[in-house]
Amino acid sequence: xxxxxxxxxxxxxxxxxxxxxxxxxxxxxxxxxxxxxxxxxxxxxxxxxxxxxxxxxxxxxxxxxxxxxxxxxxxxxxxxxxxxxxxxxxxxxxxxxxxxxxxxxxxxxxxxxxxxxxxxxxxxxxxxxxxxxxxxxxxxxxxxxxxxxxxxxxxxxxxxxxxxxxxxxxxxxxxxxxxxxxxxxxxxxxxxxxxxxxxxxxxxxxxxxxxxxxxxxxxxxxxxxxxxxxxxxxxxxxxxxxxxxxxxxxxxxxxxxxxxxxxxxxxxxxxxxxxxxxxxxxxxxxxxxxxxxxxxx
Amino acid sequence: xxxxxxxxxxxxxxxxxxxxxxxxxxxxxxxxxxxxxxxxxxxxxxxxxxxxxxxxxxxxxxxxxxxxxxxxxxxxxxxxxxxxxxxxxxxxxxxxxxxxxxxxxxxxxxxxxxxxxxxxxxxxxxxxxxxxxxxxxxxxxxxxxxxxxxxxxxxxxxxxxxxxxxxxxxxxxxxxxxxxxxxxxxxxxxxxxxxxxxxxxxxxxxxxxxxxxxxxxxxxxxxxxxxxxxxxxxxxxxxxxxxxxxxxxxxxxxxxxxxxxxxxxxxxxxxxxxxxxxxxxxxxxxxxxxxxxxxxxxxxxxxxxxxxxxxxxxxxxxxxxxxxxxxxxxxxxxxxxxxxxxxxxxxxxxxxxxxxxxxxxxxxxxxxxxxxxxxxxxx
Amino acid sequence: xxxxxxxxxxxxxxxxxxxxxxxxxxxxxxxxxxxxxxxxxxxxxxxxxxxxxxxxxxxxxxxxxxxxxxxxxxxxxxxxxxxxxxxxxxxxxxxxxxxxxxxxxxxxxxxxxxxxxxxxxxxxxxxxxxxxxxxxxxxxxxxxxxxxxxxxxxxxxxxxxxxxxxxxxxxxxxxxxxxxxxxxxxxxxxxxxxxxxxxxxxxxxxxxxxxxxxxxxxxxxxxxxxxxxxxxxxxxxxxxxxxxxxxxxxxxxxxxxxxxxxxxx
Numbered sequence: 001x002x003x004x005x006x007x008x009x010x011x012x013x014x015x016x017x018x019x020x021x022x023x024x025x026x027x028x029x030x031x032x033x034x035x036x037x038x039x040x041x042x043x044x045x046x047x048x049x050x051x052x053x054x055x056x057x058x059x060x061x062x063x064x065x066x067x068x069x070x071x072x073x074x075x076x077x078x079x080x081x082x083x084x085x086x087x088x089x090x091x092x093x094x095x096x097x098x099x100x101x102x103x104x105x106x107x108x109x110x111x112x113x114x115x116x117x118x119x120x121x122x123x124x125x126x127x128x129x130x131x132x133x134x135x136x137x138x139x140x141x142x143x144x145x146x147x148x149x150x151x152x153x154x155x156x157x158x159x160x161x162x163x164x165x166x167x168x169x170x171x172x173x174x175x176x177x178x179x180x181x182x183x184x185x186x187x188x189x190x191x192x193x194x195x196x197x198x199x200x201x202x203x204x205x206x207x208x209x210x211x212x213x214x215x216x217x218x219x220x221x222x223x224x225x226x227x228x229x230x231x232x233x234x235x236x237x238x239x240x241x242x243x244x245x246x247x248x249x250x251x252x253x254x255x256x257x258x259x260x261x262x263x264x265x266x267x268x269x270x271x272x273x274x275x276x277x278x279x280x281x282x283x284x285x286x287x288x289x290x291x292x293x294x295x296x297x
Numbered sequence: 298x299x300x301x302x303x304x305x306x307x308x309x310x311x312x313x314x315x316x317x318x319x320x321x322x323x324x325x326x327x328x329x330x331x332x333x334x335x336x337x338x339x340x341x342x343x344x345x346x347x348x349x350x351x352x353x354x355x356x357x358x359x360x361x362x363x364x365x366x367x368x369x370x371x372x373x374x375x376x377x378x379x380x381x382x383x384x385x386x387x388x389x390x391x392x393x394x395x396x397x398x399x400x401x402x403x404x405x406x407x408x409x410x411x412x413x414x415x416x417x418x419x420x421x422x423x424x425x426x427x428x429x430x431x432x433x434x435x436x437x438x439x440x441x442x443x444x445x446x447x448x449x450x451x452x453x454x455x456x457x458x459x460x461x462x463x464x465x466x467x468x469x470x471x472x473x474x475x476x477x478x479x480x481x482x483x484x485x486x487x488x489x490x491x492x493x494x495x496x497x498x499x500x501x502x503x504x505x506x507x508x509x510x511x512x513x514x515x516x517x518x519x520x521x522x523x524x525x526x527x528x529x530x531x532x533x534x535x536x537x538x539x540x541x542x543x544x545x546x547x548x549x550x551x552x553x554x555x556x557x558x559x560x561x562x563x564x565x566x567x568x569x570x571x572x573x574x575x576x577x578x579x580x581x582x583x584x585x586x587x588x589x590x591x592x593x594x595x596x597x598x599x600x601x602x603x604x605x606x607x608x609x610x611x612x613x614x615x616x617x618x619x620x621x622x623x624x625x626x627x628x629x630x631x632x633x634x635x636x637x638x639x640x641x642x643x644x645x646x647x648x649x650x651x652x653x654x655x656x657x658x659x660x661x662x663x664x665x666x667x668x669x670x671x672x673x674x675x676x
Numbered sequence: 677x678x679x680x681x682x683x684x685x686x687x688x689x690x691x692x693x694x695x696x697x698x699x700x701x702x703x704x705x706x707x708x709x710x711x712x713x714x715x716x717x718x719x720x721x722x723x724x725x726x727x728x729x730x731x732x733x734x735x736x737x738x739x740x741x742x743x744x745x746x747x748x749x750x751x752x753x754x755x756x757x758x759x760x761x762x763x764x765x766x767x768x769x770x771x772x773x774x775x776x777x778x779x780x781x782x783x784x785x786x787x788x789x790x791x792x793x794x795x796x797x798x799x800x801x802x803x804x805x806x807x808x809x810x811x812x813x814x815x816x817x818x819x820x821x822x823x824x825x826x827x828x829x830x831x832x833x834x835x836x837x838x839x840x841x842x843x844x845x846x847x848x849x850x851x852x853x854x855x856x857x858x859x860x861x862x863x864x865x866x867x868x869x870x871x872x873x874x875x876x877x878x879x880x881x882x883x884x885x886x887x888x889x890x891x892x893x894x895x896x897x898x899x900x901x902x903x904x905x906x907x908x909x910x911x912x913x914x915x916x917x918x919x920x921x922x923x924x925x926x927x928x929x930x931x932x933x934x935x936x937x938x939x940x941x
Contacts, residue, residue, distance in 0.1 A: 027766045028771065030764070043793070049800065117700075142719075254796050
């Protein structure tokens with residue numbers, strides 16, 4: 001019975017020790033081998049290429065990046081756009097996740113589907129949609145022109161705002177899901193308990209509920225920020241020349257300049273930054289929570 | 298089922314369905330089972346009883362083959378099972394949480410072991426029908442487990458475990474998740490089914506009442522060993538230790554030091570002196586001067602007024618009633634003894650006995666020969 | 677706290693929720709009516725009703741072969757990723773081996789590494805191996821991207837499965853192989869199916885890696901769309917976008933239905 005369960009844990013260690021366990025472990029091998037050959041090897045080769053292309057490159061590709069202000073500006077711009085997108089997602093996503101926890105189960109299910117459907121639908125399709133909405137002959141401008149509010153199209157596409165709107169749209173689910181996962185685990189009686197201790201509902205929300213949701217907020221913000229750093233399609237379609245992000249620069253170097261060494265160096269840089277953020281964040285939240293909540297269902 | 302003697306399964310045997318010899322299981326350095334010897338007769342209902350962590354479930358799992366013993370042997374029907382995987386041991390098992398396959402109907406669940414044995418379809422259908430009839434659930438064969446109540450699920454699990462006439466039937470706290478009323482009904486049901494099949498049953502529980510109701514013999518487990526093995530009466534009337542006395546039923550445990558005087562043996566402490574008769578003393582085999590405890594069952598004790606004279610051959614003492622519990626068919630008194638010990642007395646109602654109140658001064662007595670002397674492990 | 681304030685707050689929350697749902701769904705959904713326009717430019721509201729852009733998509737060779745290629749690549753990716761991922765999930769949840777967290781990290785990293793980096797890394801190596809611009813190269817690349825989804829979904833269903841069921845199967849006479857086929861696999865099936873569907877969608881919608889690993893002779897639908905979107909946009913693109921969307925949404929709804937009907941544990 002219940003009291004027995006602790007003892008059962010000891011009594012049921014799963015597999016017997018010995019050869020039996022290796023039989024299971026063998027099953028991991030095909031996938032591991034696959035990833036090593038088709039995923040890890042390309043990344044490693046690319047990292048080496050950043051040092052050996054041209055053959056005597058050494059660190060010169062990296063030096064090149066840091067010596068030109070234009071490149072540095074792309075990097076800071078990348079951070080800036082990722083940061084603003086994260087903020088936007090938080091401002092929209094937090095209340096939404098909260099709403100999901102207080103409405104009846106059926107409505108919550110629908111709200112969840114409203115998050116999950118775009119989450120899984122094509123990024124290109126969604127960005128294309130924003131293009132159709134935001135461009136000079138797009139839905140917003142033609143509506144405003146027809147109504148007569150404006151006399152000429154206002155610039156929406158090829159602006160930083162356009163990029164932020166499109167990226168936040170794509171990234172919002174990554175903010176909502178972890179926050180919702182944490183909020184759902186909070187005892188709904190928290191408000192009553194706090195009220196019992198004399199706190200007003202608003203104070204209870206600020207002082208008790210919000211701190212409890214912090215792990216979810218951190219997880220969501222981290223996920224959105226890190227993913228935003230690597231965006232390519234959305235800034236390429238919705239942004240202007242001055243909104244260029246580092247992924248675009250990398251592609252440009254490969255496709256137009258054929259400068260593989262320099263492109264690889266920037267790729268290594270972006271990868272390094274991504275992992276550095278994940279490493280710092282792993283001290284704050286359990287990464288398994290972050291990705292787990294985004295992956296299951 | 299065709300072979301009514303499911304227990305022996307037609308194999309030649311010497312009447313012993315299961316033999317455990319010096320069975321040991323260690324997890325790391327921690328022994329969970331620490332040298333268990335046990336022989337189970339064909340057709341016997343044997344219960345492994347003990348508190349959690351005492352090794353009973355580990356023992357059962359080793360018999361089923363779910364884990365391998367560190368040392369010792371397990372013989373089922375005369376065959377050493379050490380190298381036999383669970384799926385070739387031919388023992389049925391009922392799990393506490395039923396472990397019914399959720400994606401199969403009740404009928405498909407019961408058919409599963411027969412399909413694994415590659416029986417012909419008509420034979421499977423016939424035996425599934427018989428097994429379901431045995432647990433009186435023929436009409437529910439098409440239901441999925443989630444559409445069945447807890448009690449029905451457990452009966453399906455039982456049918457599934459016996460349908461292939463296994464050599465042994467193992468049950469791991471099968472009634473643990475059910476409420477009391479249903480549990481009592483199913484205890485009788487399980488006993489009936491196993492008797493009808495003549496099955497050999499090894500039953501694990503930590504509920505002593507359940508063990509007493511169902512078993513031919515009970516093995517009391519403590520710290521990975523069998524503390525005592527015997528029938529319910531053996532354990533109740535002749536416990537070998539304070540642990541057993543405490544675990545099976547209720548009793549007054551009166552501790553003291555054993556001393557021998559000219560007129561016989563006594564157990565004494567804080568001024569109280571209990572007479573120990575020769576037969577009791579011989580069974581206990583305790584040396585003079587050692588710490589012992591006299592175990593007396595509540596229904597053997599009597600209470601009278603403060604001036605009442607107990608019959609000859611009794612141990613008697615003046616005591617105070619400290620609690621009265623009304624239990625329907627009887628009344629239970631807790632008494633505080635002058636030496637600081639506590640006694641429990643059970644009085645059947647309807648005999649016109651006098652009713653005592655909390656705080657009453659009474660005389661407590663019991664026949665000298667109704668006490669059992671055991672070593673005092675706590676001293 | 678007055679009732680009117682409570683009322684206002686409730687209205688505010690509802691409005692906020694409605695707006696967010698609108699922001700999430702509406703932009704994508706405007707494409708659907710636009711794809712049925714009669715006009716030869718994209719406009720909203722669409723003019724008239726016509727399926728001519730869908731005919732275009734199915735008859736113009738670049739679109740129709742793209743559609744075929746996408747379906748083929750996504751199907752093969754789903755098969756390969758589900759196979760590798762299910763095995764890996766079994767090994768990771770059941771096996772004991774050194775370097776567990778390393779394997780875990782490797783299995784999840786395709787989600788973390790920016791996709792542009794993956795794309796150029798694979799491109800540079802796949803060209804040397806002569807599998808760039810072919811269906812083989814793209815399926816291998818997409819399988820790497822899809823593996824984490826399979827592993828996580830299958831591992832979750834394995835972890836939540838009652839291990840006593842397998843003990844019971846063994847006890848009832850099932851060999852490990854038969855126990856796996858008759859008990860384990862059916863019970864974790866919803867997780868495996870989810871992994872397969874997510875793999876399919878991952879490949880079906882993927883564009884960045886595909887931009888690099890496809891060629892003029894072998895293109896998927898998203899790549900074709902990417903090429904068009906940057907130039908002249910005619911409503912065929914809306915029809916293609918709608919097609920991509922409908923397939924993805926349909927598969928997700930299928931998954932929801934399967935989840936709901938799966939036997940409770």
